[in-house]
Amino acid sequence: MNYKSYLVEQNLATIKENITLLFGENLGFKNDLKNKIKLENKKSEIINYTQEEILKDSTVFFNNLTNISLFENNKIFFINNANDKLLPIVEEVEKFINDQRIYIFSEVLDKRSKLRNYFEKSRNCAAIACYLDNEIGIKKIINEELKGYVGLNAENLNLITENSSLDRSKLKNELEKIKTYFTDKKIEFDKLKKLLNVRENESFDKLRDLSLNGDKTRTNKLLSDTNFDLEKSIFYLSSINHRLDKLNQINKIRIVEKNLEKAIENVKPPIFWKDKPNFMTQAKKWNEEKIRYVLDKTYKLEIKLKSNSTINKNILIKMLLVDICRMANV
DSSP states (O other): OEEOHHHHHHOGGGOOSSEEEEESSOHHHHHHHHHHHHHHTTTSEEEEEEHHHHHHOHHHHHHHHHOOOTTSOOEEEEEEEEOGGGHHHHHHHTTTOOSOEEEEEESOOOTTOHHHHHHHHOSSEEEEEOOOOOHHHHHHHHHHHTTTOBTOOHHHHHHHHHHHTTOHHHHHHHHHHHHHHOTTSBOOHHHHHHHTTHHHHHHHHHHHHHHHHTOHHHHHHHHHTOOOOGGGHHHHHHHHHHHHHHHHHHHHHHHHHSOHHHHHHHSSSOOOGGGHHHHHHHHHHOOHHHHHHHHHHHHHHHHHHHHOTTSOHHHHHHHHHHHHHHHHTO
């Protein structure tokens, strides 16, 4: 049974099934949902597993699931890092699960995934695709979180949105900074820009755009002079993904409009005037196939960065930008 993520976020009780699969790249949404489950089930015991732990010794998991006492609280199970290998366990659990709840969290699962197909077709299991947030969704979160703040005008709202790169996890961190800094609930543009390190982010945006433009000389020069903030590695990838997603939208509108300038004018939300020259250059160089190639690389690199703390993030980000610059000229 498929559920829309935004409906579940509005009302967790929408899910009627005992076993739920959440899959996709939106880590921020999945973390928010975990917190919402904990908040709405304060009397329940939350038990965390990884798929690897269950497959290594499923007896402990099954015992924990079946041993229910009248004097114990209900149990809610979180199973993380799941893939198709977990399917036999799910099929076994489905035969006897009653009052307990199981939430299974996966990365992206393509349409050939056995686990995804099982949940989408089952009447006893729930499936939720966790796609990346769009600008409308991000702005809705900002408005809800900063409700009652003076100065949350279109300019400040766009600044926070652009700075988040449509990454909900990054957005949450930025919102916490804003709440901590603007204790009087009065947001000022210049102070906000300084707080969010926009100048530093604009420096990376320049490097990103030179790379997407295929400007080898200036890209190489700027790369040799740049040392990235290693804590912002995921933000850098999100910035690249955000730009590629926008180019994809332009390409689709362009097919209908038959005119690149009109396509750029009609894309929603509107592109800032200062960014239009870069979009003109990039849209001429990036088709759907090339965009898909880079999005796949950024996805794999993000997994590598999150799973290995010892790798040289600075070199990997630079190598990615060099590869993007190369692809722009193919």
